[in-house]
Amino acid sequence: DELPRNLFESINERLHYMEDVALFKAVNYLPIENVQREEVVIEQSKRAAFERGLNPQSIESFFRVQIGIAKAIQFRYRADLLSEPVPKEPVDLNDVIRPELLRLGDEIVSRISDYLTRHGSFDQVPFTEFEAIITVRYVTAAEKQRLFEALKEVEPL
Numbered sequence: 001d002e003l004p005r006n007l008f009e010s011i012n013e014r015l016h017y018m019e020d021v022a023l024f025k026a027v028n029y030l031p032i033e034n035v036q037r038e039e040v041v042i043e044q045s046k047r048a049a050f051e052r053g054l055n056p057q058s059i060e061s062f063f064r065v066q067i068g069i070a071k072a073i074q075f076r077y078r079a080d081l082l083s084e085p086v087p088k089e090p091v092d093l094n095d096v097i098r099p100e101l102l103r104l105g106d107e108i109v110s111r112i113s114d115y116l117t118r119h120g121s122f123d124q125v126p127f128t129e130f131e132a133i134i135t136v137r138y139v140t141a142a143e144k145q146r147l148f149e150a151l152k153e154v155e156p157l
């Protein structure tokens with residue numbers, strides 16, 4: 001019956017922020033990859049998973065795929081920024097974007113949990129439904145596939 005559209009929209013929203021992240025880092029000469037920050041994001045996702053009755057290890061794997069794609073988006077956009085004028089006023093990474101990313105991470109975990117509670121698995125959801133909602137430019141078709149596969153691996157405690 002119902003599709004996890006809200007979940008897919010939250011995933012898309014998280015990926016959409018990566019252009020703002022990349023712009024902030026480009027104008028401030030910061031590296032794209034921040035391993036320490038990734039661990040903060042992963043730890044929070046595992047805590048949220050446990051609270052929502054999901055296997056933290058399976059959420060960690062899904063978040064690692066999301067973060068990998070987040071970095072790929074940032075590298076592609078940063079390359080474009082080398083030959084374009086700065087398109088807008090950057091949004092502050094620490095004060096604005098990172099808190100939003102943590103909030104969206106919690107929202108993604110709770111929406112996965114809600115869907116699995118009602119439907120047991122994502123097996124009945126066609127990839128085309130996911131693909132249609134992930135509209136962020138700089139995400140490849142192969143990355144969408146990998147992200148959807150990782151989502152389907154998330155399991156209850």
Ligand SMILES: O=C(O)C(=O)C[C@]1(C(=O)O)C=C[C@@H](O)C=C1
Pocket residue numbers: 021032033034035037038041066067070071098101
């Ligand atoms: O917070 C950042 O700096 C981001 O770029 C976001 C993010 C993430 O997806 O959470 C992605 C790449 C970084 O290595 C760390 C975290």
